[in-house]
Amino acid sequence: MEKYKVRVGKxxxxxxxxxxRQKTRIKADSEVEVRIEGDKIIINVIPSLEDLxxxxxxxxxxxQEFEEISEEIQREIEGQNTT
Numbered sequence: 885m886e887k888y889k890v891r892v893g894k895x896x897x898x899x900x901x902x903x904x905r906q907k908t909r910i911k912a913d914s915e916v917e918v919r920i921e922g923d924k925i926i927i928n929v930i931p932s933l934e935d936l937x938x939x940x941x942x943x944x945x946x947x948q949e950f951e952e953i954s955e956e957i958q959r960e961i962e963g964q965n966t967t
Contacts, residue, residue, distance in 0.1 A: 888900070888903070888904045889901075890904075908929050909935060910929055914930075916930060
């Protein structure tokens with residue numbers, strides 16, 4: 885776990901060090917979720933749509949699983965075409 889020293893401005897603004905912003909991908913207008921747990925403030929970064937789309941999604945399927953899914957989709961499509 886890394887720790888950072890953060891300054892608090894006159895109006896309660898938190899000034900995050902550049903290294904912390906870079907590691908957490910916080911930039912101007914980023915949104916964060918803030919929780920209070922006892923005497924701790926927990927800040928979680930809410931990923932932007934751009935960040936979510938940039939992540940590569942992969943699914944590992946066996947040939948049998950792929951075939952089962954393919955057949956299920958084909959049955960759904962055939963059912964839609966008959967109505």
